[in-house]
Amino acid sequence: MTDVSEQAQQDRQAQQDRQAQQDRQAQQDRQAQQAGHAAERSGQAEAAQDRTPTVIVDNLHVVYRLRAGAGPGKGGKGKAARREQAAAQEQQESAQERQDTGRGERRGGGRASRALRRLTGKPAAPDTKGGRKVHAIKGVSFTAYRGEAIGVIGSNGSGKSTILRAIAGLMPPEAGRVYTDGQPSLLGVNAALMNDLSGERNVILGCLAMGMTPQEAYAKRAAIIDFSGINEKGDFSSLPMRAYSSGMAARLRFAIASAKNHDVLMIDEALATGDRKFRRRSEERIRELRGEAGTVFLVSHSNKSIRDTCDRVLWLETGSLVMDGPTEEVLEAYEEFMNA
Numbered sequence: 001m002t003d004v005s006e007q008a009q010q011d012r013q014a015q016q017d018r019q020a021q022q023d024r025q026a027q028q029d030r031q032a033q034q035a036g037h038a039a040e041r042s043g044q045a046e047a048a049q050d051r052t053p054t055v056i057v058d059n060l061h062v063v064y065r066l067r068a069g070a071g072p073g074k075g076g077k078g079k080a081a082r083r084e085q086a087a088a089q090e091q092q093e094s095a096q097e098r099q100d101t102g103r104g105e106r107r108g109g110g111r112a113s114r115a116l117r118r119l120t121g122k123p124a125a126p127d128t129k130g131g132r133k134v135h136a137i138k139g140v141s142f143t144a145y146r147g148e149a150i151g152v153i154g155s156n157g158s159g160k161s162t163i164l165r166a167i168a169g170l171m172p173p174e175a176g177r178v179y180t181d182g183q184p185s186l187l188g189v190n191a192a193l194m195n196d197l198s199g200e201r202n203v204i205l206g207c208l209a210m211g212m213t214p215q216e217a218y219a220k221r222a223a224i225i226d227f228s229g230i231n232e233k234g235d236f237s238s239l240p241m242r243a244y245s246s247g248m249a250a251r252l253r254f255a256i257a258s259a260k261n262h263d264v265l266m267i268d269e270a271l272a273t274g275d276r277k278f279r280r281r282s283e284e285r286i287r288e289l290r291g292e293a294g295t296v297f298l299v300s301h302s303n304k305s306i307r308d309t310c311d312r313v314l315w316l317e318t319g320s321l322v323m324d325g326p327t328e329e330v331l332e333a334y335e336e337f338m339n340a
């Protein structure tokens with residue numbers, strides 16, 4: 001016979017063992033669940049580490065060169081003499097301009113600056129050797145990966161637009177390199193719209209400019225117009241673009257550009273002019289685009305838009321990279337800096 005107290009002790013021991021086993025199991029489940037949540041939270045940012053780099057910016061410097069002089073010197077000439085000199089210079093420039101037609105930048109400025117000189121009677125300043133320079137990007141380096149949505153933030157003039165233009169190949173580096181996998185598209189450049197054409201025609205042109213076949217362009221037309229919402233208050237898509245508000249034009253531009261999956265899509269404040277409903281829709285589309293294996297860069301002064309769409313943020317100030325990291329971490333530091 002088994003001693004009752006012994007039996008009771010054995011039962012208690014068995015129960016304690018079962019309890020310990022259950023506790024261990026529960027702890028393991030909790031750990032697995034926490035690991036799962038963490039992986040889910042860091043989501044694409046973590047997955048991106050295993051993915052292909054799409055953009056490598058290596059110690060990039062970008063410099064704008066301003067060719068106009070610093071301003072007229074103080075001479076002892078009278079008004080009449082100055083007017084004469086301005087008129088002679090204007091004649092010279094007009095001749096030069098006729099020769100130069102097609103070149104974007106001219107010594108001494110274009111018609112507006114000549115008209116201003118005519119009114120004030122002031123001659124243009126001589127071209128200072130080498131002109132003035134603005135060092136807009138100063139030694140920035142980072143790597144972007146497939147599937148990332150990267151916010152680009154910074155105060156006015158910090159270099160956000162310039163760095164996107166450099167990645168798009170529109171600004172030559174002064175020093176350093178930009179490597180891209182595939183063709184980067186800067187929203188609003190690849191889908192430049194023409195004011196005299198209707199929205200519908202611009203959709204077709206924009207799609208063709210992005211490399212779609214005419215069949216693809218026509219097949220996508222209705223969906224693009226629908227997404228843009230320009231017909232929500234009437235038949236605007238058949239009106240020339242000059243009849244659109246700036247917000248409507250921005251919506252159509254975004255709708256066209258986002259109709260294609262881009263290797264690298266860069267959006268520079270394009271969402272800022274849309275209303276809240278359209279912004280939500282565009283943010284949703286940005287999430288889809290990055291899900292479709294592209295990399296999205298978003299320049300914005302709206303921290304909310306950045307929070308809602310990006311998992312990583314680059315913070316620029318006076319052309320230098322201040323921080324590159326997870327959205328919340330960088331935004332907190334940036335908000336502190338802006339409120340200081």
Ligand SMILES: Nc1ncnc2c1ncn2[C@@H]1O[C@H](COP(=O)(O)OP(=O)(O)OP(=O)(O)O)[C@@H](O)[C@H]1O
Pocket residue numbers: 064065066134135136154155156157158159160161162163
């Ligand atoms: N075409 C240009 N010619 C000369 N300097 C320029 C030109 N465009 C920009 N810059 C200068 O380059 C620097 C960076 O400008 P950029 O437009 O990239 O800043 P940003 O961060 O996009 O500014 P914002 O938030 O005001 O749009 C600024 O100092 C600006 O004055």
